[in-house]
Amino acid sequence: MTMKSTPVRHAGIGILAASLLLGTGVGNAAPAVAAAPVCVAIAGAMQITADCIDPQFAKPVIDSETDETSPVAHHRIRAHFEGTNIEFNVYFHAKQDLGKWAGRFFQYTYPTAFTPEEDTSRADDRAIGFALSSGGYAVQAGNKSLALGYRHTAAAAKFAETLAAKYYGSTRTISGYLYGPSGGSYQTIGATENSTGVWQGFVPMVQGVPQPTSYNFLGRSAAELILGNKAGQIRNALLPGGSGNPYAGLDPAEEAMLREVHALGIPWKGWEFPDYLLGRSDQYPQGLDSDAPLSFDPTYANDFWNTPGYLGTEVSPLGNRVRAELATMGDTVGNRWNIANRFYYRYQTPPASEGWVGLQQFLKADGTPLYPQRPVKDPGFSGFVSGNTAFDGSINGKVIVVDNLYDTDALPQHADWYRQRVQASLGQAATDNYRIYYNDHADHQNAPVTGERAKHLVNWYGMAEQALRDVAAWAENGVKPLASTNYHVSDAQVVVPENAAARRGIQPTVDLTVQGKESTSINVGQTINLRAKAQVPPGAGAVVKAEWDLDGDGVYTHAPLVRVGSVVTLQTNVAFDKPGTYLVALRVSSERTGDPTATFALAQNLDRVQVVVTPGG
Template identity: 85%
Template structure:
């Protein structure tokens, strides 16, 4: 009997898989073969190869197989690893569509289920539909609570290959691509630094990194305390047609806080949705602060309020303000912790050589810290989420990072921090394996964009899907993906060129004007002319769709295109019946092949202008 090479190379998993496949319609008995070696562990991180065995995941068990119709026709296999809480699902093409498989798979990963009903082992409709339409099957592994690290994803991927070889009736080489957002990027980077041969490429989306403290959240919490009642004022200054000066009207303490929070790298663009930035939205029902003592540093709050060098004793305007806030709340133990916790990031300052640009504002000219340093370090959660990954940039396989310029959770600055580590690790070869794409008008959330958020944000997920397709073409056929986004770091802020050709990456740019400017004042009933130019970066496709939001309510209507191309111009006239201030928007979508009917891998962007309408007369 000929042993399928894909089955054989997975040792114990492959042999047990063949046994489990009996009676499922997928397989027959496979002769015994020498067991593969156990995977090695180096510096606390298990090194996974295509041939080694992870001792935690040696017994995959198929629970059920079904032919399903939604979101498209497919064959689904549900399974679990015996002795663990890890389940996984594999989604193959329907029998009538076997010819659409191109020898690859796409695998989404995320560590946490947020509700008791959620199960991170089940792919959502979009993940399934995208994978099947992109020549791949889908794999997803997890459970209903925490599924940490990359080991369970690797075990599921390897077992799924044994299923795929039999289901598709092929012994072709299978290429795999792992992707995940936010906490899933810790798992994705864990996989690329600590595995070889399981996946060929990786797409970390809205990338998280193991920062010294959670200063992105703490800084926003500090801003909520000091700037909460000035949030709309700051927002309005930064909107199209605003003054452009967010410091206007702020006192000395507020100006100091605003400068400090953005020197951390928290994007100015976050003020578009101030409730999210400050932790007052539904996504943060408990806010960003905590009144509970830091378990790893129980003496911190007492020092904050009593020891020299801490903000609680500082004579600066900001120090005076925090003491006033404590008096306003009431001088209790809980309130002392509440305020002190928000500023913990000031007292965990790494040396400049570690590359934390946002914390260098707390270093003196000679490189020593401005403020007292805590003797213990924030343990963070990065280690156990990532599988004790070093985050040293030693990637195996191709990597395309998709990051967003409005993201106040996973800061745009942090993706640059990891890029530098990759370049230090790989040297000149980094460009052969690494890309980074920054997206404008996109934040951390990957849910459908609607309501208030649709007024200033686009759905960035299509750009991640295009990155996955580019990754497959790059890995399998050597097709170079578009160049990385060209960007600069200024005062810890990531800035990009306005023009698509100069910006590069894969997102289109939009330049919208009203009467030739970014704002205008008219009377009710008066007509105005809106003009726009949309452009696609080199090699990134063509504009295939445009939508207007003429009254600024976040609801878009289709703008028929007279042309499809890499440069598109649009214009329209608009009138406003009622006085008010309107942020008029144009949103465009581009697609790599110029297909206006495409569902997946659409790259979106938008631009807005301000129209102030006064009473008619």
């Protein structure tokens, strides 16, 4: 291990790359170099170029260098910026693998503020392994202040290039690719709109945008209040073999709430896991509701319960239900705020021209709001997380968005909202710089898909990895990626074709039937036949793996493949020894080159059927 603590000023990649110090890694001191310009801010957003100096991150300090073996052999450099609490790590190929570097790097970003004890700058095993296997080194900058946006990531990326030039002994041009999920997508968009030359491509994942009042979370909280006791029956109606009518059995207030919340764009598919949608799962330990008064609008709760035009005074089934809920909870100050807060999205309605189709249900035919409007806008967190970016679609470099159709946190329609801004900003050039891929049976979480979630969700991270490889080939060699997913927006819901060739994008499709249908009823011990076909979009590779979950417990076993042209077919017979309702699933994985041994960049999807098993005679 080599320990260092020497500040090195970044004065432009081209200058420092040729003048780094001697030593096993990067050396101890840098010679004097020509002055570089200071980065400037425009409308509050710092404009970062390859050669400007961000004064907040002007002094990178190398703390250590180590040769490590996990998850694969690599050389790690740990560093920080003097005068800040920002640490970052760079992961290079091991000395024996230097020839595997293809002149690029991949950089993950996420805005969570962690405790001082946590090493947030350390990339996880997957990020390291993917980068090194894809011809790149990995960079990751920790973030202990939400307000940094993309600035610290840019400074880390630029300094890492000077380290790479010395470590790999190369003067070649280095290409970089920034990616991040959720809040990290805010940072990624901030970087593509406000930087040039630092990165050449970007992959925002499960894309968040600065929507009014965070209405998707408020709408879900409202649904939890009104529909919580009906969540199971709504889910069952939407499952394979269900009635298909989620409104059946709801009273007028519940029906009104369900229509409203899904007109917001909260996907029907989210009811597959209602506890998550309603904020009752482990991922939401605090829930979605709050008793706290709104600091930016302290008179709101009083108006909600006392002023005509608000739901708290409205004579309607939903208004009556809201007042009944308050009576049940107890008419105290905290409970009045708790219920009022959930419906705040009704009272800050932007004009239709701003594109928030989920809120247009609250506009009259003449375009004016149906309900009273609050004079104060919720500041939210999108501004400081994104670095005050405009979200106007003025992207620099190649962008591939990876979004998911089961996502109730970052709504699928919001990615389309941003796509329209890219189209307006770039015009015809958008086709040469932008793609969007929607994935089915995938939600917001990028953690391993296990347990209850594995019954109906796939791991979407491999599709993001493929997008990163595609954006690199696009930026470096002009290789156009596959066409964007074919979709349309109906009532704020993103709708895609069932067939892979029509859907396009990069995800395979699966069509599973039981006895030729999506559901069947049988007796214990009776044998039934399951048949499936799987396809990949044109140019997206080949299905390389299939797995059955025959008892619906989220645990999968290998299924042999039979290939007929571009279609993979599967079938099996199964019998059940216990009564019950089983959601049988088939999960498939495809890979761009058809490699069945691939670890990264696997595209997955699944399909399910319902089997009702009765004791019989």
